[in-house]
Amino acid sequence: MASALFSPLTLRGVTFTNRITVAPMCQYSAIDGVPGNWHLVHLGQFAQSGPGLIIVEATGVEPQGRITPGCTGLYSDACEAGFARVIAFARSVGSSALGLQLGHAGRKGSTLAPWKGGGMVTDAAQAWQTEAPSAVPYLPGWAAPSALDSAGMARITAAFVQATKRAARLGFDLVELHAAHGYLLHQFLSPITNHRTDAYGGSLENRMRFPLEVFAAIRAAFPADKPVTIRISATDWIEGGWDLPQSIVFCRALRAVGCDMIHVSSGGLDQRQAIVTGPGYQVDFCAAIRQEAEIPTMAVGQITEPMQAETILRSGQADMVALARGMLWDPRWPWRAAVALGEDIALPSPYARANPALRAKPFVTRKEGKS
Template identity: 50%
Template sequence: MPADNAHQDDSPSPSHGSIADADHDREIPEIDLLSPLSIRGVTLRNRIVMSPMCQYSSEDGLANDWHLVHLGSRAAGGTALVMVEATAVTPEGRISPADMGIWGEQHVEPLARIARFVKGQGAVAAIQLAHAGRKASCEPPWKGGASITSPEAGGWTVVGPSPIPFHDGDPVPQALDQLGIEGIIDAFEAACRRALEAGFEVIEIHAAHGYLLHEFLSPLSNLRTDSYGGSLENRMRLVLRVAERLRGIMPDALPLFVRISATDWVEGGWDIEQSIALSRLLKGLGVDLIDVSSGALVPKATIPVSKGYQVPFARRIKDEAGIMTGAVGLITEPGHANEIITAGDADLAFIGRELLREPYWAIKAQHDLDGEPSWPIPYGYAVQRRAK
């Protein structure tokens, strides 16, 4: 699998007094937040990623003008990789009726419009493919987020690995049988094909935050006794099968990411050691980067939220699984994001809420770290002229 050339050098170092001394003493440029990164055949202009963030603004799963402006402005604002929010591979895989979807051909062109614009601004367009599992069929968060329990109200039957609801009082999910599991894998494949048709150059599998694939991984939500439950090998099976299927249909030049929750933050749940084991196997299947988040499998978990609290998980997976990682979670300042990259803790910095507050965060980072912000051409003339 292609290596991260910016971080790996397998050639031996010359000894003192060798004819290679001049090369040995040459200063190697430091890799930082503004350094480009090539993954397979895709080159990112810097290490800044717009993390996928649900907008709950679709009708029938369709992308619209809100999504174009929301995502396009961050591409124009200097972000290297712009990722579309969790996009449901089936109608029943939506968190809410207002979620983005990619289960039908009607979804392709509205998403392609976004991908074209993002690429036109010099960024790379990515999409996260998802199934919400037992956390599906809910109201949008600003309406309270409660479960929608009846078809008359717009709800549907939720599914999961085992009949264990997320909250007490929530609908009990229907445990997927073998046929249902095969259908989920097929749905991810079909969604990936549509995403490629729409022009996305990076695909991410959502296996975090308590949604379906994470539910299969964790022993807290997966009590199955068949080949998809029990042992770590069995609990990982669905995620690995999805990754293998998607890598098998993707062009070799395009990267595949997987987002995981590195820990459930609950004793006896999914943890960092299991995450490292999973990441090693995903790397062997051709996954290029692990997007390292945490939590959200159970409603009551003690999470020590603080600046960069998930970064150590990204570092461990990078070091111990030998795969590129992305760090996410309370990364708000360019200096902090830069430290994560220069220290080798992760290869990419995924920025979420701070990019909602500041669409031009990446240009701010250029100004703070380099002193030479690269404005969009229609803005740059006016901004630079005023500065003089």
């Protein structure tokens, strides 16, 4: 029987050759938002490995929307040119669909890379004033963000639209809106960070309003034959915060405005979170959203083994699986999964002879420069 992991999936006019996704992973290695040689190699190695989809790291739609000064952006011609180079190489060595995660860090912006301590940027030349739905600092002792007014929200929406148009011009196959892990749109969703008393705060309907407006604007700006997805945190892991029942309502509303898939993660909003981790610890959230909101989902979170991924798909818990740290550790994970599940996968011709499947039967190869 053919594996579920290596079966194709079509969303709108885009067909993914298999159900493996390289999850977006911040590299904190850009210069003024521009991806460089690190990104060329980082993403290129995944393109050689044949996952169905590669999603580029959280990319700021404006300079102050980045998490750190080293995060990628898509708000200038220089950023666009940097991505064009990376995309051209990825297309030349593989057939993976390429997606881009667009986001805004909100109150979690203007911070240092993890290996530099992860705290607030103190260099005045690099720091910026953060913004959020309400003036609630991320951590005690941190500067409070500015509470966004209507003009600020309109500016950010326009920035998402412009970045989406750049992504379309670059030829990305998919755009993913980042509304997880405590960044700006998640801050609007959660009552822990949204203390507004206007039409964008208070009730669940009001807290969902701005994220839905941004999603609808992105959907309208991206080609109709290409999918737009969203990454959410299904729960804050804090009593009285954002939770699974609210996520299900939100995902139903997203489906109504044209969302094609929900990438289901969790946490990241507040350090009081009490996360219970373990293999596939977020898959139950993914399955519940898939069933209750009747929308395709992507599972992520300590998915490490091919049979684990296969089981998630075969049991109907998700439509795709995403790997992050597991793919960093083993960029050839799709090759290993293909061998484990008895499937063929196209390798670049210079590497094809290394595949252990050749001992049993000829292996599929790909001609140079072809996808």
